[in-house]
Amino acid sequence: MINRPLRQTDLRAPRPTRAPATDHAGLVVRLTARDRWILRMLHEHRVLTTTQLADLAFPSLVTARRRLALLHRYRVVDRFRPLRTHGTAPGHWVLAPSGAAVVAAEAGIEVRDLRYRREHALAIAHSLQLAHTVGVNEWFTALATAPGAGRVLAWSSETRCRRLWGDLVRPDSYGRYTHSGATLDFFLEFDLGTVNLSSVGGKLTGYAELARSTGIITPVLLWVPTTGRETTLRRALLDSWRTLPDPAAVPVATAAAELLDDTEPHPSPADRVWLPLNATGVAERIALHHLPASWPHLTPSPPSNDDAGLPAPGEPTELPPPSPTPPSSAGGQ
Structure with a gap:
């Protein structure tokens, strides 16, 4: 919960998992709009837990687990589960190479322009900043939902x-x-x-x-x-x-x-x-x-819509941040 954030000292080395390979062409008909939004969110925020993704994009935790397991089989996401000193941690999800290829292809850029590297994506599992990163993402998840x-x-x-x-x-x-x-x-x-x-x-x-x-x-x-x-x-x-x-x-x-x-x-x-x-x-x-x-002296915000006034990309090839909410016609189970 947002008012009981996880401490870094409660985490231990993760248990990595692997998924079978799948071809990129086959992903065209397998990935829904919600799946693609999840990939963009993982690219932006590095790591999201099963419960965070369930709250953000799914009608139930059971549905989220089922769909994320399928995305793992497609090799568009990687996962790990940190060992806690007390209790069991939820699954932690990061972008996999095939997922990065999908994100880059949709943006019309090369994977290298995403600054994506699989070893960097998985490094968060061992980072001393893991609890902090998950905490920030939990804060925004609680606010968005x-x-x-x-x-x-x-x-x-x-x-x-x-x-x-x-x-x-x-x-x-x-x-x-x-x-x-x-x-x-x-x-x-x-x-x-x-x-x-x-x-x-x-x-x-x-x-x-x-x-x-x-x-x-x-x-x-x-x-x-x-x-x-x-x-x-x-x-x-x-x-x-x-x-x-x-x-x-x-x-x-x-x-x-x-x-x-x-x-x-x-x-x-x-x-x-x-x-x-x-x-x-x-x-x-x-x-x-x-x-x-x-603070009446604040700079007025632009009109309240999803695109107005958001931070501009730093380079022509940089993706804009994804919408905090999944597409309304997400589809899929």
Whole structure:
């Protein structure tokens, strides 16, 4: 669950699995629109779990497991299952070579232009960043699948953010969320409680420079595991924020995962757990879509549709980020 993120120390070496080969030509009639969307999502976000994909794209976990197993047989996806110190981890899915070939062919580019390498795709299984990457993807999955009128219009990976803005900032993700006529563009900083607080505060200087150089004011959302961590973090952030040349150019809000009600069927980052850094006195927590009202000087978002205003590809051959939601006519079982 989003309010009980997995810790890296709970993971051990993965159990790799292999699938029989299949020819690329045969995939033309075997892959549905939803399958192709899954491949693009795995290319963008590196690794997604069975439960995340089930929530995002399938009517049930059973259906998701069945279809993903079939995609594994087609060799368009690879999977591994980390060993946990407690319990059993869900399947973790990454893009396989045949899947990369499908993604590249649909975009009319070569596989090398995707920057895809199988050993790199599978390296996430052994990475010390696995829990963090899965946690960020769980955060957006919870936001995208929360019941209600809210909708995620954009979800860009840490890798894409690094290519676009890495000379100044390296957020864990970029997103756009809309609800009840309010649209919020934001950078996400996702903390599992292991990041040095002084380095988090130091990041604000980079965000200030990005706002100055682009003329675009984009809020920074910081998600931490506990309210105790949040209290300490806010003190460090305030010290750094107040020293910025123009603090208003870097709107900041914080939230703690433990504030989510785990008795609810769908706890979500959209809930009333956010506290703007510029809040004074005893301020009440607000929902995600109410944050723009706290910062009237924000750069207006473009019209709320799937394509408007999303981060532009860095190179002509770079794919745009996939839609956070699968095609409505996904088809398949």
